[in-house]
Each structure stands twice: as C-alpha cells, then as structure tokens.
Amino acid sequence: MYSFFLSHFSSRLTGPSGYLTDGPGNYQYKTKCTWLIEGQPNTVLRLRFNHFATECSWDHLYVYDGDSIYAPLLAAFSGLIVPERYGNETVPEVVSQSGYALLHFFSDAAYNLTGFNISYRVNTCPNNCSGRGECRVGNSTTSVYCECEANWKGEACDIPYCLDDCGYPERGHCQGKSCICKAEWQGPDCSVSVPANSSFWSREEHLEPGLARASHKAVVEQGVMWVIGGYVFNTSDYHMVKAYNLSSKTWLTLDPSVNTVTPRYGHSLALHEGKIYMYGGKIDSTGNVSSQLWVFHIQNQTWVLLNPRPKDQYAVVGHSAHIVPPAQEWDSPVMLVLFGHCPLYGYISNVQEYNIGEWLQLLSCSKT
Structure with missing residues (x-):
C-alpha cells in the first residue's frame, strides 16, 4: 500500500507491506500529518527509512509503538539520514512490537526539504536478513528470526564471523568462526600490528531488553x-x-x-x-x-x-x-x-x- 500527504492529512494503512511518503518534491510548510499502520496485534512491524531529509531541529517525524500518541514513543527523527550505500551512516530500522505504528509529521513555516520515503513490512525478519540468510517462523506464528549463512551472525545476519577473511593468508585465517591471527598481528580481523600502532573497535550484538539509551x-x-x-x-x-x-x-x-x-x-x-x-x-x-x-x-x-x-x-x-x-x-x-x-x-x-x-x-x- 502507498500513501502520500497534503497539509493536515491523516491516513490508515492496512496491507501486510507498503510505503508512505510526503509526495513528490519538497514537503509543504506548516504541515501536520498522521499515518496509522495496522498490522495484527502483537506482531512485529518493521519500518525502513529509505530516504529522510527535513529541516534539522524544526521539522520532526514521531513514531509510536501503538495506535495513538499515548503509546510508547519509539523514535523521533529530524535532519538528514544518509542511506548506507551513500555513506557511513546506516539507515535505521524502527521496530514496533505491538503490530501497530502511528507516525506523526510536523513542519514549521520557515524551511522545507525533500521529506521522506518509508517502507514497512509486517512480521518479517530484520532487514530481510541482509540477503545472507533465511527468514524462519519461531515457536509462535507471530515471531520470526533469521537463520544466517555459515559465515554470518547477528539479528539481521549483518555481522561476519571473520572480518575481511582475517587477512588470509598474510595476517591470519578463519577458524571456528573467529580469526586466528599470526604472531605479529591482532584485532578482530588481524589488521592491527603487534605492538598496536592504532586503537581498534570490535563489535558485539546483544538483544538484552532495556539496553538502548543515551547520555548514560x-x-x-x-x-x-x-x-x-x-x-x-x-x-x-x-x-x-x-x-x-x-x-x-x-x-x-x-x-x-x-x-x-x-x-x-x-x-x-x-x-x-x-x-x-x-x-x-x-x-x-x-x-x-x-x-x-x-x-x-x-x-x-x-x-x-x-x-x-x-x-x-x-x-x-x-x-x-x-x-x-x-x-x-x-x-x-x-x-x-x-x-x-x-x-x-x-x-x-x-x-x-x-x-x-x-x-x-x-x-x-x-x-x-
């Protein structure tokens, strides 16, 4: 299902998948618009931000996990979101656990940009398993999960077990889904010399509830x-x-x-x-x-x-x-x-x- 808006607009989307947008060109000034995506109760609804550009700190999009503004607030967006293929910043995927999502957009009278294009799917795996796995049904018909290919892990099959193949054969090799580095190399992908000439990060993924936070x-x-x-x-x-x-x-x-x-x-x-x-x-x-x-x-x-x-x-x-x-x-x-x-x-x-x-x-x- 597809939906776009004019000023002071509301819409209800009921299909298992679809997308919504502000329409062609820049969005209008002094706009208040609302969309309600209706899935099935207690199913997973995923929203993918394919494009988003609004006046930073003035024009906002709010996403609620439910069918009203009194439901838990999942996210608030303003500014520019760069798709992953265009830069280092990844496009966020917003997940509603209630089976419903209410989106409310507000713009002021000063400045407008190209707006947004958001796709959604009901009861699908995160990011379609990144093309590196199969989406499976869990113990209940309302839960799905990614079954990843051999060399990938993570909720969306987006984390390789062995980054850059561990620099094989010069720096190390992949064994037991982890990198075994040669004596003169270290790091998650065996790319940092010993002794280290730079700092490095390693990525871990945790699905523990209540972790997401800022200014902690x-x-x-x-x-x-x-x-x-x-x-x-x-x-x-x-x-x-x-x-x-x-x-x-x-x-x-x-x-x-x-x-x-x-x-x-x-x-x-x-x-x-x-x-x-x-x-x-x-x-x-x-x-x-x-x-x-x-x-x-x-x-x-x-x-x-x-x-x-x-x-x-x-x-x-x-x-x-x-x-x-x-x-x-x-x-x-x-x-x-x-x-x-x-x-x-x-x-x-x-x-x-x-x-x-x-x-x-x-x-x-x-x-x-």
Missing part, C-alpha cells in the same frame, strides 16, 4: 561493567542499572531494588573502593536538574542517598567527576565534579570538591 555512564569494577542511567524514549522496559560481565560476555541478573532510584541522564559516576558515586543529572520524569549525591554499594547492590554538609553545590547536567587520591596518607580522597550546565547560570567552569564525607569549597567561581 559506565564504570568497570572487578571485571564487571556497571551501566547506570541514560535517556530513553520508551520507559516501559527501562532499567536504571545494568551489569555486564566482561569475561563471560553476559548481562547479569540484578535485584529489582537497584532500579528504585529515579531515572536520570547526563549525570556523573566515580568509582571508589567498591562504591559508585553518582552526582547530578537531569531527572527524566520532571525535567529538573539534580544536585543529589547517591552512592551505589556494589557488594550488596543497594543505593544510599548522601546528605553531606552543603557548600552551595550546583545542580548540574553534562558534567564529569573523578576521584583524586589523597596527597598524604592521613588525608581523605576527594571527588572533583567538573563543569556542566546549571539551570541558574548556564554553562559553568566551576570545579566542585567532595571530600568523601562533606562538600568543600568551590575551586573556581567563573560562569559562562
């Missing part, structure tokens, strides 16, 4: 990475605290009480003697910026709100914090909270000092 923080203690806070669109499956075992490469099961602290993002974390100190950040539910200082005890997985003697500390977001060891053995370590954005003063260059027990003086006083 993470620290590592005894082989476990603790991920705390972050901004999310859909709070129905949100976890304030997640823990990842770096050795086993698995996400750990935590006591639900670790999520009792009010969700926030843009905060800071600092690790000291098995405790994680969390300061400030923006409270997602209220929009307020916090000056609270929480400590998370890793051993028993509990939060404690600290109430140190106040020294006019600032509520900030987007700052950082670092533990500085004592200069003398009888002194206490201090946590330095650096800069950030304060609702009262805007961006500040202040350094706040916490003496693991009480707030000390501000080390600088200028504001910008």
Whole structure:
C-alpha cells in the first residue's frame, strides 16, 4: 500500500507491506500529518527509512509503538539520514512490537526539504536478513528470526564471523568462526600490528531488553561493567542499572531494588573502593536538574542517598567527576565534579570538591 500527504492529512494503512511518503518534491510548510499502520496485534512491524531529509531541529517525524500518541514513543527523527550505500551512516530500522505504528509529521513555516520515503513490512525478519540468510517462523506464528549463512551472525545476519577473511593468508585465517591471527598481528580481523600502532573497535550484538539509551555512564569494577542511567524514549522496559560481565560476555541478573532510584541522564559516576558515586543529572520524569549525591554499594547492590554538609553545590547536567587520591596518607580522597550546565547560570567552569564525607569549597567561581 502507498500513501502520500497534503497539509493536515491523516491516513490508515492496512496491507501486510507498503510505503508512505510526503509526495513528490519538497514537503509543504506548516504541515501536520498522521499515518496509522495496522498490522495484527502483537506482531512485529518493521519500518525502513529509505530516504529522510527535513529541516534539522524544526521539522520532526514521531513514531509510536501503538495506535495513538499515548503509546510508547519509539523514535523521533529530524535532519538528514544518509542511506548506507551513500555513506557511513546506516539507515535505521524502527521496530514496533505491538503490530501497530502511528507516525506523526510536523513542519514549521520557515524551511522545507525533500521529506521522506518509508517502507514497512509486517512480521518479517530484520532487514530481510541482509540477503545472507533465511527468514524462519519461531515457536509462535507471530515471531520470526533469521537463520544466517555459515559465515554470518547477528539479528539481521549483518555481522561476519571473520572480518575481511582475517587477512588470509598474510595476517591470519578463519577458524571456528573467529580469526586466528599470526604472531605479529591482532584485532578482530588481524589488521592491527603487534605492538598496536592504532586503537581498534570490535563489535558485539546483544538483544538484552532495556539496553538502548543515551547520555548514560559506565564504570568497570572487578571485571564487571556497571551501566547506570541514560535517556530513553520508551520507559516501559527501562532499567536504571545494568551489569555486564566482561569475561563471560553476559548481562547479569540484578535485584529489582537497584532500579528504585529515579531515572536520570547526563549525570556523573566515580568509582571508589567498591562504591559508585553518582552526582547530578537531569531527572527524566520532571525535567529538573539534580544536585543529589547517591552512592551505589556494589557488594550488596543497594543505593544510599548522601546528605553531606552543603557548600552551595550546583545542580548540574553534562558534567564529569573523578576521584583524586589523597596527597598524604592521613588525608581523605576527594571527588572533583567538573563543569556542566546549571539551570541558574548556564554553562559553568566551576570545579566542585567532595571530600568523601562533606562538600568543600568551590575551586573556581567563573560562569559562562
């Protein structure tokens, strides 16, 4: 099914597949348009953004996982999305788990661009398994999954087991679905010399619920990475605290009480003697910026709100914090909270000092 719009338009799409667009040329000014894609309840509906270009930060497209604006918000798009074949940025695939998707587009009166072309399919595999696998039906008729070819993995069969064939035969070879590098090479594809002359990334894919987030923080203690806070669109499956075992490469099961602290993002974390100190950040539910200082005890997985003697500390977001060891053995370590954005003063260059027990003086006083 195909649909395009004029100003102040709404449409309902009911086919198992189709696409929607703003029509030929640039979209209109001062537009409010809505599409409702109706699949089957509790089936997977996938939207593929083949083209998207709107006035950045002014003209937006919102995608909801349901049949109204009160359903969970899946994504909000504005600006330019470059197709993978044209550049390094990949086209996102938005997934609705309810079987319905509501799309609402708004444009202002100032500037317009070429708009968008979005295709959708009901109950299909992600990205059609990237052409490297077969789409299979799972245990229920409403679940599908990719059965990948021998050399590919991932939810969409888009991750090779052996990148670049491990540089065979010069640098290494593929064995047991992983690269075995020669002594003078390292890295996921045996492309980094030993010793390393550059940094490198390796990609892992995890389908653990509640992971997707932004403006979060993470620290590592005894082989476990603790991920705390972050901004999310859909709070129905949100976890304030997640823990990842770096050795086993698995996400750990935590006591639900670790999520009792009010969700926030843009905060800071600092690790000291098995405790994680969390300061400030923006409270997602209220929009307020916090000056609270929480400590998370890793051993028993509990939060404690600290109430140190106040020294006019600032509520900030987007700052950082670092533990500085004592200069003398009888002194206490201090946590330095650096800069950030304060609702009262805007961006500040202040350094706040916490003496693991009480707030000390501000080390600088200028504001910008």
